[in-house]
Amino acid sequence: MKRLPAIVVVLCFLTSPVFSVQEAPSLTFPVSGFTLKNGLHVILAQDNSLPLVTVAIAYRVGSINESRGKTGLAHMLENLMFQGSRHIAPMQHVSFIHKIGGTMNAATTEDKTLFYQTIPSHQLVLALWLEADRMMSLRLESSSIIRVKQSLLDEIRNRKERDPFLACSLYFDRMLFPDESYHHPVFGKESDIRMVTIEDARRFYSQYYGPNNAVLCISGSFDDDEIIPQIKKYFETIPPIKQIPPPSISVHENPPGGREEIYEDYMIPLPGFYLGYRIASPLHEDFYPLVLIEYILLHGMSSRLQSRLIRRERSAFRLSGGIDIKKDLAAFRIFVQNNNEATKELARRSIQSELNNMRNFPIPDREFDKIKSMFIADFIKQYYTSEDKALRLINTYLLKNKIEDPSQELAKYLAVTPATIVGIMNRYFGRDQFSLDLKRK
Amino acid sequence: MRIEASFHDSARPSRWTLLLLFVLTVAPIRAQERFRRSPPFPNPLPKLALPAIRSTVLSNGLGLSVVQKENHPLVNLNLIIMAGESASPDELPGVATFTARMLDKGLLDISANRIHETIESYGGSFSAEVHQDYTIFSLSFLENYLDDALDLLSRMVREPLFNRREIDNVQRVLFYDIEYKMRDPEFIAKHVLYKILFKDHPYKKMAIDNDAFKNFNRRHLTTFYNTYYKPNNAHLILVGKLNLAAATRKISRHFSTWSRGEVKRAIMPPPKDLESTRICFVNQPKAKDTAILIGFTVPSINSADAFPLIVLNQVLGGTPNSRLFMNLRESKGYAYYAFSSVDLFKNCGLFTLRSRVRPEVSYAAIRESLREIERIVNLPIPNHELEQAKSYLIGNFPLTIHSMSSFINRISTIRAYNLSEAFWNQYYENIMLINSGTVFQTARRTLGKNAVVMIVGDIYTISDQLRDFQVEVYDPHGDLQYIINKGAVE
Numbered sequence: 001m002k003r004l005p006a007i008v009v010v011l012c013f014l015t016s017p018v019f020s021v022q023e024a025p026s027l028t029f030p031v032s033g034f035t036l037k038n039g040l041h042v043i044l045a046q047d048n049s050l051p052l053v054t055v056a057i058a059y060r061v062g063s064i065n066e067s068r069g070k071t072g073l074a075h076m077l078e079n080l081m082f083q084g085s086r087h088i089a090p091m092q093h094v095s096f097i098h099k100i101g102g103t104m105n106a107a108t109t110e111d112k113t114l115f116y117q118t119i120p121s122h123q124l125v126l127a128l129w130l131e132a133d134r135m136m137s138l139r140l141e142s143s144s145i146i147r148v149k150q151s152l153l154d155e156i157r158n159r160k161e162r163d164p165f166l167a168c169s170l171y172f173d174r175m176l177f178p179d180e181s182y183h184h185p186v187f188g189k190e191s192d193i194r195m196v197t198i199e200d201a202r203r204f205y206s207q208y209y210g211p212n213n214a215v216l217c218i219s220g221s222f223d224d225d226e227i228i229p230q231i232k233k234y235f236e237t238i239p240p241i242k243q244i245p246p247p248s249i250s251v252h253e254n255p256p257g258g259r260e261e262i263y264e265d266y267m268i269p270l271p272g273f274y275l276g277y278r279i280a281s282p283l284h285e286d287f288y289p290l291v292l293i294e295y296i297l298l299h300g301m302s303s304r305l306q307s308r309l310i311r312r313e314r315s316a317f318r319l320s321g322g323i324d325i326k327k328d329l330a331a332f333r334i335f336v337q338n339n340n341e342a343t344k345e346l347a348r349r350s351i352q353s354e355l356n357n358m359r360n361f362p363i364p365d366r367e368f369d370k371i372k373s374m375f376i377a378d379f380i381k382q383y384y385t386s387e388d389k390a391l392r393l394i395n396t397y398l399l400k401n402k403i404e405d406p407s408q409e410l411a412k413y414l415a416v417t418p419a420t421i422v423g424i425m426n427r428y429f430g431r432d433q434f435s436l437d438l439k440r441k
Numbered sequence: 442m443r444i445e446a447s448f449h450d451s452a453r454p455s456r457w458t459l460l461l462l463f464v465l466t467v468a469p470i471r472a473q474e475r476f477r478r479s480p481p482f483p484n485p486l487p488k489l490a491l492p493a494i495r496s497t498v499l500s501n502g503l504g505l506s507v508v509q510k511e512n513h514p515l516v517n518l519n520l521i522i523m524a525g526e527s528a529s530p531d532e533l534p535g536v537a538t539f540t541a542r543m544l545d546k547g548l549l550d551i552s553a554n555r556i557h558e559t560i561e562s563y564g565g566s567f568s569a570e571v572h573q574d575y576t577i578f579s580l581s582f583l584e585n586y587l588d589d590a591l592d593l594l595s596r597m598v599r600e601p602l603f604n605r606r607e608i609d610n611v612q613r614v615l616f617y618d619i620e621y622k623m624r625d626p627e628f629i630a631k632h633v634l635y636k637i638l639f640k641d642h643p644y645k646k647m648a649i650d651n652d653a654f655k656n657f658n659r660r661h662l663t664t665f666y667n668t669y670y671k672p673n674n675a676h677l678i679l680v681g682k683l684n685l686a687a688a689t690r691k692i693s694r695h696f697s698t699w700s701r702g703e704v705k706r707a708i709m710p711p712p713k714d715l716e717s718t719r720i721c722f723v724n725q726p727k728a729k730d731t732a733i734l735i736g737f738t739v740p741s742i743n744s745a746d747a748f749p750l751i752v753l754n755q756v757l758g759g760t761p762n763s764r765l766f767m768n769l770r771e772s773k774g775y776a777y778y779a780f781s782s783v784d785l786f787k788n789c790g791l792f793t794l795r796s797r798v799r800p801e802v803s804y805a806a807i808r809e810s811l812r813e814i815e816r817i818v819n820l821p822i823p824n825h826e827l828e829q830a831k832s833y834l835i836g837n838f839p840l841t842i843h844s845m846s847s848f849i850n851r852i853s854t855i856r857a858y859n860l861s862e863a864f865w866n867q868y869y870e871n872i873m874l875i876n877s878g879t880v881f882q883t884a885r886r887t888l889g890k891n892a893v894v895m896i897v898g899d900i901y902t903i904s905d906q907l908r909d910f911q912v913e914v915y916d917p918h919g920d921l922q923y924i925i926n927k928g929a930v931e
Contacts, residue, residue, distance in 0.1 A: 028512065049510075050839040051487045087478055096480065098760050099829065101836025118843070120836040122484040129481050136477075221487075237474065302558035311554065370562035377564030377583055380514055385843050 029383070031393065033403045038240045039212025042231055043393050043403060045219040047386060053220035055127035056116035056390040057135070058398060060215075061208035063188070064110050064181040064247045064327060072188015073196060073204050075108040076148055080201060081115065082106075083144035086137035090144060093130050100126065108186055111327040112398055118387045121221040125230055131216070132234035135209060140201050149193055156187055164267040165438075169335075171263055172274040172436045176324075176331045178256050181247060210241030217394045220386030258432035266441045271344045272318075272337040275351060276434040281328045282399060289416045289424040290332070294322045295371045296363060296421070297354070298334070302370070304354050309336070315347040328399070332428070359425045362418035372414060379410055486835065491842075491866050494852055495685040499693055502673025502701045506856055507688045508680045508849075515564070516587055516681035517845060519853045520578040520598065523676070524669035527573050527643035527709070527788075534646035535653040536665045539611060541569040541576045543662060544597050546607035553607055556597070563590050573644050574787040575857045579846065584681060591695040598670065599699050603659050612654045619651035626732035626897040627795065629723055629917045634736045634793075634895045636919035637721060642712040644786070650918050672696065674704040676856045680849050709788045712738045715891035721913045724900040730777065731803040731898030735794040735810055739887040742785035742858050749883035750790065752875045754783040755830035756822050757813060758794060762829070764813050765794060773809060775802040787858055792887065800898055804906035807894060818889045821881040834872050 031045045066073050084090040097104045102119030117127050160166055170185050216235070218227065256278070280286035297305045298321055309316040321334035334351065338344040363371075382392045383406065396404050496506040522541075529536040545560075545567055546553040560567050565582035578598075582590045622628045635648035677696070679688050740746040758765035758781025769779035779796035794814070798806040822830075842848045855864050863871040896903065900914070904925065912925040 050491075050843065051489065052839045052843060095762060098762055099833060100483075101833045101838070101840065103840060118840060120486075120839065122486050123836065124484075125481040126483065129477070133477060223484075233476070300557070300561045302554065302561050307554065366562075370558065373564035373583055373586075374561055375564075377515060377581075381845070384845055387843070 029389075031403055033397075036211065036232065036236045038236060038238055039210075040235050040238075041215045041397070043215065043217040043219075043397060044222075044227065045217070045386075045389050045393060046222060046224070047219065047389070048221045050386075051121045051221050052118055052386055053121040053124050053127075053218060053222055054116060054118045054386040054390040055124065055131060056114065056217045056219070056387075056394055057131050058112050058114045058215050058217075058394045059209055060111065060213050060244075060398065061113055061204075062109050062111040062327075063184065063186045065204075065208065065245075066184075066188075069192055070196070070200060070204075071184040071192040072152065073192075073200060074113060075187050076152060076193065076196060077201065077204055077209070078106050078108045078113050078115075079148045079152060080140060080144060080205075081134050081138065083141075083148065084139045085134040086139065087133050088130060090139075093134070096126060096130060102127075109326075110182065110186060114391070114394065116387065116390060118220070118385075124218070124222055124227075125234075128230055128234040132238065135211065135214065135235070136238045138205055138209065140198060140205060142198050145196065145198050145201060149196065152187070152193055153190060156190055156193075159187075164269055165272075165335075167265060167267065168263045168274070168436065168438055172276065172333070172434070175259055175261065175434050175436065176276050176278060176333065177326060177329060179329075182326055182329075207241065207245055210244075211235060211238050212240040213244050215394055215397055217390045217397075219390035219393065256432075258434050260433075260435045260437070262437045262439060264439045264441045268438050268440045270337055270339065271341055271440070272335070272438040273344065273348065274333060274335050274434075274436040274438070275348075276331050276333040277428050277432065278434075279323070279330050279332050279428045282325050282330055283328055285412075286424055286427070287330070288412045289420045290323060290330075290428065292371055292375065292413065292416055293358070293421060293424065293429075294332070295375055296358070296367070298322055299371075299374055304358075305334070305351060308350050308354065309347050313346060313350060315343040315350060355425070355429050359422065359429065362422055365418070368418055368421075375413060376410070379406075379413075486869070489838075489866050489869050494855065494865065496856075497685060497689055499672070499689070499696065501697060501699055502671070503692070503696055503699065504676035504856065505685075505689060505692055506676065506678045506852060507683060507685045508678070508852060509682065509684055510680055511682065513681055514584050515581055515845070516584050516590070516679065516683075517849045518580045518590075518594065518680075519678040519849050520580075520594065521676045521678070521853055521857050522576040522578075522670055523574070523674045523704075523857065524665075525572045525574045525576055526646045526649070528669060528707070529646050529665070531643075531646075533653075533657070533661055535615075535649040536657065536661055537576060537646075538571045538649060539615065539654060539657055540662050540665045540670075541571050541578070542611045542615065543603055543607065544569060544578060544601050546611065547602040547604050548596055548600055549602060551596075556593070559593060560590075562586075565590060572786075572857075573647055577850070577853055577857075579849070581845065587681075587683075587691065588695075591691060595695040595699065598675075601666065603662050603666075605659065608657070608659060608662070612657065615654050616651045619649065623651070623917055626723075626725055626728065627734070627797075629725075630732050630734040630795075630895040630897045631793075632917070633721065633723055633915050633919040634734055634893055637719065637895075638715075638736050638738060638791070638893045639712055642788075643707070643709055644712070644788070648919065669704060671702045671704055672699045673701045676853075678849060678852050678856060680852070711741075711789050714738075715893065718891040718894065719913060720894050720907060720910045721896070721915055722900060722903075722907075723895070723897045723915050723917055725897055726899055726901075728800070728897070728899045731798050731800050731806075731896060731903060733794075733796045733798060733803065733807055733810065734895040734897075735807070735814075736893050736895070737792045737888055737890060739783065739785070739790040739792045741787055741789050742860065743787070746883045746887060747785055747790075748863070748871050748875055749879045750783050750785070750792065750887065751834065752827070752830055752872065753817065753880050753884055753888075754781050754792065755834055756826060756880070757781045757817055759830070760833060762833075764817075765796070765810065768813060769796055769798070769806055769809055773802075773805070775799060775806040775809065779806075779810070800902040803896060803898060803903045807896070811894075814888050814892075818884050821877045824877060827875075827877050827880065831872050831875065835869050838868050838872075 029047060033043045035041050062074050082091055082093055097117050097119060100119055100123045102117050104117035106115045119127055174183055279290050297303055305319060309319055316336045316338050318337040324331050324333055336347050338347055383389045492508050494506050494508050498504050526537045545556050563582035563586035565580060568579050570577045580594055632648045636645055639645040677692060739750055757763060765779040765781060769776040776796045776798045781794045784791045794810050796806055842851045908928060911927050914922045916922055
């Protein structure tokens with residue numbers, strides 16, 4: 001018998017001598033992690049400041065695990081997880097959480113499916129009971145498949161109607177990530193969704209929804225002595241999945257070369273364009289300066305592109321973008337909407353001139369200090385509520401397979417220098433540019 | 442399914458061996474996992490232990506409240522000016538909003554751009570929000586910039602520039618902002634409802650039209666500013682590591698030069714009751730669905746009805762488990778959603794029922810909503826239903842102060858309306874005290890009155906359903922267009 005918890009780490013933000021101007025704030029919070037006998041990894045982060053607790057669980061399965069002709073299956077399973085399990089009726093999970101005053105949500109990405117609820121802390125065990133039941137014995141019946149299919153198809157149709165930029169955004173996605181596993185949106189193709197059978201759903205569930213393919217995080221107010229026995233009681237007897245199949249389609253290691261294309265559609269209301277670059281994986285050390293580059297260019301009204309395009313020149317009326325992560329691949333994208341073709345050209349030239357400037361000149365100290373302050377504040381906010389903390393801890397764990405000490409992580413960002421930024425700009429924002437010019441048909 | 446899967450069928454076991462195996466393996470697993478069959482009992486409700494709100498008044502009359510939060514390397518500040526949109530001159534609705542938007546738009550020696558850049562360099566963010574009775578400026582930043590941030594905020598409050606170019610910018614932004622919101626039928630419904638329900642009341646000024654700003658000049662803004670932006674008409678709230686004594690020293694240093702002045706306060710009578718229930722319409726040709734908003738004026742946040750109203754709202758339409766949703770959506774299938782809400786202010790409150798329904802059942806949905814009101818006014822709420830609503834409110838309360846901004850905003854409301862601990866550490870007890878009798882009394886008194894029924898949708902699909910009523914037809918700005926008399930069909 002293994003004794004639990006196996007590892008207990010206390011993470012804290014430390015004032016480290018690395019930072020000359022920007023001092024990392026001192027903030028401590030306890031985090032511990034351990035693995036149950038059946039392979040379920042558990043992360044605990046206690047904070048008793050409010051009588052609330054977040055119970056989040058992520059399964060390592062997403063749209064990249066779907067095979068050809070079965071797109072949308074992962075997202076469909078996310079929805080089916082609310083359609084009842086052995087001891088819980090359809091949609092009862094939702095009403096249990098609502099009745100006690102809690103909130104809940106779920107999400108599917110390329111590589112994970114996430115379920116989380118924030119509830120009054122004295123009701124913690126209710127969430128364990130609900131999550132364990134659907135991990136162990138999801139009820140998959142034709143009636144629920146039909147219901148979910150219909151609501152997903154409605155949702156896709158609504159999204160397409162509401163968002164005139166959805167189709168071109170997905171098109172640009174395919175330019176940036178030409179690997180087949182990323183060729184379809186997470187919500188799937190409508191024709192595939194219509195064809196999903198109950199056997200497909202059952203197979204998918206039994207292949208991926210097991211304790212050894214999941215991470216459970218409990219963050220907020222809980223009783224130290226009570227929590228581990230309760231987690232073991234509800235989760236440890238759930239049998240593991242024997243063999244978790246790897247994604248069926250492999251991903252190319254080398255990013256593709258740049259491309260320029262024109263996209264014409266009657267849906268597009270005004271001219272605009274996408275600009276993108278493939279960048280280092282979030283696991284690579286270049287990722288830290290890349291995040292700061294996102295801040296320099298796009299974060300806040302005084303960021304380089306916002307202040308130039310929106311405030312000074314008024315060449316764009318909407319500007320958005322940033323780093324887009326798909327599992328361990330990443331891209332930097334910028335989306336601009338303009339009033340007319342002339343301002344579009346101006347905006348395009350201005351972006352190039354700003355990128356050029358950053359490739360050639362180090363960012364001034366004062367501006368860099370501002371960027372770091374903004375970054376530190378945002379970093380702290382990611383750990384503010386029990387829910388923020390749970391999601392952040394789970395995401396980091398899924399990406400890096402370990403609980404990362406936030407102080408060490410922050411230190412890596414703050415160690416970036418203006419010279420590093422110049423180097424990184426030249427490495428990733430030079431050649432190999434992707435652009436998609438949006439025109440109304 | 443998976444538990445039984447561990448049972449392996451070995452070489453032809455006899456019936457007895459099977460039974461024995463069953464008893465030894467499956468049965469004990471089943472027995473020990475009986476706990477999976479029904480939801481677990483919750484632990485006892487923990488006592489609410491929110492940090493204390495400690496307050497003082499500085500020599501110039503500026504109120505200060507401090508809530509200490511350990512392990513919180515950000516400072517959150519809310520500056521409340523005790524004048525909101527209801528203080529705008531009657532002929533100039535929107536002046537309060539416009540004035541508030543000018544605070545971060547430049548000082549004599551610092552441009553608007555520079556202010557934004559400076560706030561960002563503190564890891565900060567700034568926003569302004571104008572309510573009925575007060576205005577809140579929120580500033581958050583990294584704690585090591587405390588002195589710089591206080592200095593900047595103090596200057597922004599004491600010496601805003603009201604420069605012509607920035608006035609033009611704000612005018613443009615506010616115009617498009619309201620024009621954009623006017624695309625939302627629910628916004629239109631609320632906009633027109635305010636104009637009708639608060640016809641002769643200052644809260645009517647919350648419904649600002651986008652053309653309201655075009656005639657504003659610098660003088661209008663400075664007059665409003667000079668009348669209300671005084672330390673003795675303001676309250677500062679600070680959430681961070683500082684205690685009251687340390688915070689008082691810091692705040693005094695940066696805000697003591699802000700000089701007090703006389704603030705005149707208009708006496709506000711409560712809104713007049715409606716003489717009859719009014720059916721009001723805003724036409725949106727070809728609308729795919731109908732937005733319905735039914736509104737009542739109710740007593741103020743400081744009245745004894747406040748907590749009964751909160752519970753009443755929960756039973757009627759607070760969540761998808763409440764009566765309106767269960768009736769209009771789950772049982773009848775009329776609505777995409779159907780909720781109610783209660784917003785309580787200084788002078789009175791607003792109770793609304795809102796739903797989005799299929800056009801062909803618009804009238805049926807209104808009828809059902811009014812029936813639900815009738816039911817709650819005429820029949821006491823059964824105890825189990827009341828208890829469910831109360832346990833929701835108690836469980837949900839910490840979630841309403843979960844985020845950084847909702848935490849400080851709750852404290853701001855408490856200070857702005859001078860509320861007791863009932864809205865902070867005594868919240869649980871105050872909800873628990875409410876019984877079916879008190880809610881029933883409050884319901885009779887507050888919802889047993891006439892209401893305004895606002896309908897936003899396609900008049901050609903709906904008017905036939907409303908032929909038994911007199912219908913007032915308005916434009917989206919709340920100007921009466923024409924009246925369809927009872928019995929008349931378009």
